[in-house]
Amino acid sequence: MFPSRFRYEAPHSLDEAIALLRDGGDYVKVLAGGQSLVPMMKLRFASPDMLVDINNVAGLAYHRADPDGSLRIGALCRHTDLEFSSLLKGTQPTMAAAAPLVADPLVRNRGTLVGSLCHADPQGDWASVMLALGGSVIAQGSNGRRAIPLAEFVTGPFQNVLEHDEIAVEAVVPPARGVRSGGYLKLERRVGDFATVGTAVAIETSGDTVIRAGIALTGVGGSTIGATDAAAALAGQPLTAETIAEAAGLAAAAAQPRTDHRGSAEYKRHLVRVFVTRILGSSLPADAVPADPGAADSERAA
Amino acid sequence: MTLVYDDLGDEAAQDVPVRKIKFTINGKKKVAEIEPRLLLADLIRRGVGLTGTHRGCDTTNCGACTVLVDGNAIKSCTMLAVQVDGREVTTVEGLASASELHPLQEGFRQEHGLQCGFCTPGMMLAAKALLDRNPDPTEEDVRWALSGNLCRCTGYQNIVKSVLWAAEKLRAEG
Numbered sequence: 348m349f350p351s352r353f354r355y356e357a358p359h360s361l362d363e364a365i366a367l368l369r370d371g372g373d374y375v376k377v378l379a380g381g382q383s384l385v386p387m388m389k390l391r392f393a394s395p396d397m398l399v400d401i402n403n404v405a406g407l408a409y410h411r412a413d414p415d416g417s418l419r420i421g422a423l424c425r426h427t428d429l430e431f432s433s434l435l436k437g438t439q440p441t442m443a444a445a446a447p448l449v450a451d452p453l454v455r456n457r458g459t460l461v462g463s464l465c466h467a468d469p470q471g472d473w474a475s476v477m478l479a480l481g482g483s484v485i486a487q488g489s490n491g492r493r494a495i496p497l498a499e500f501v502t503g504p505f506q507n508v509l510e511h512d513e514i515a516v517e518a519v520v521p522p523a524r525g526v527r528s529g530g531y532l533k534l535e536r537r538v539g540d541f542a543t544v545g546t547a548v549a550i551e552t553s554g555d556t557v558i559r560a561g562i563a564l565t566g567v568g569g570s571t572i573g574a575t576d577a578a579a580a581l582a583g584q585p586l587t588a589e590t591i592a593e594a595a596g597l598a599a600a601a602a603q604p605r606t607d608h609r610g611s612a613e614y615k616r617h618l619v620r621v622f623v624t625r626i627l628g629s630s631l632p633a634d635a636v637p638a639d640p641g642a643a644d645s646e647r648a649a
Numbered sequence: 650m651t652l653v654y655d656d657l658g659d660e661a662a663q664d665v666p667v668r669k670i671k672f673t674i675n676g677k678k679k680v681a682e683i684e685p686r687l688l689l690a691d692l693i694r695r696g697v698g699l700t701g702t703h704r705g706c707d708t709t710n711c712g713a714c715t716v717l718v719d720g721n722a723i724k725s726c727t728m729l730a731v732q733v734d735g736r737e738v739t740t741v742e743g744l745a746s747a748s749e750l751h752p753l754q755e756g757f758r759q760e761h762g763l764q765c766g767f768c769t770p771g772m773m774l775a776a777k778a779l780l781d782r783n784p785d786p787t788e789e790d791v792r793w794a795l796s797g798n799l800c801r802c803t804g805y806q807n808i809v810k811s812v813l814w815a816a817e818k819l820r821a822e823g
Contacts, residue, residue: 386709450797452775453722
């Protein structure tokens, strides 16, 4: 297999890249890691007239914390950079948990977080993580730069709000107001398969009280799902077996899974409840951890 | 060399717009004129004529086409050949010296790390990228690093042993 023909440009600056997008016709795609775009082009699901390869644009391969605590991830920061990042391990538990679970090591060496957000696959892990963290995408185009919250960035499967002359140049996670905890859990049939279910949980606490919560779901709907009711139920509350059970139930209710070869809708909804319970429970002392809904099932089965 | 795909209809190959790229493969400098849609796997196999890089699934799943680009293990069926302009590619043919197998190749022989051998070049290059980064990996590290490479014969046990054998040999050689 190979793609249909296209014009290829590899500019050395963002300004050149934006000009190519602006003047390049109706169907121009930006090429960053290419780990979703190239397979789709080989299958002829995508046949753009032109590719604007941004890999020669200097200064996009970063991830760094700003003095105010915001985390900025450049358009050429690869998944691998995030997987082995000491910055993430110390400060971003949800991202650090998700990075090693994206695709497989070979894909992680090429693919980028920002590209994954733009691709807007309902199965994409990073969109859930960034949605749970309240992140945004910075777009740069002919008319300057703008910040787009993740909740508004993805409009449906493989659809985002970028204008045709805009490039997503970085993703931003806002600074924490409290102490961050959380995680990302994903069930996949084998490494590199799409998620049966993925669940991102990001909370910030002050003392025992949750002051901000975000929960988002991968692979259980037509696009990434923000479980906003579940998150709202935690805000202002301490984490206890009861509040966790309520949030896990609301998150499961927010899922819109479909039965397919990866599992039944009922099973996937159940997994959301299990994953939210496990992630939230992991930040409690051992004697306060709520019963695992998954473990209860296996005991019943036995 | 000039390389274009042959689905040209009425169009002659010489009318297809090509780009000139310069790259290094296994230490040798090359120049090629290619159409932008040419995949790296095809540049290596058809253009350079190195057929140790295998095309397995051709859908970014199996890792048989793994090569190193500037030291990073990547799937050559999922990268455009134009993107290696100015870069350095290493394939399985670049591992051995004229007289000696690379410790990874020796390890696969000692520990019976292959059966049919189709996945082996990709396994070796993914393993090389690991050992270049981490000379003393645990078994878990090896399994993690090879998790993007599928083998349908061995059940992986001996592949993991082979990589650990090579790691020890490379450490002993300093």
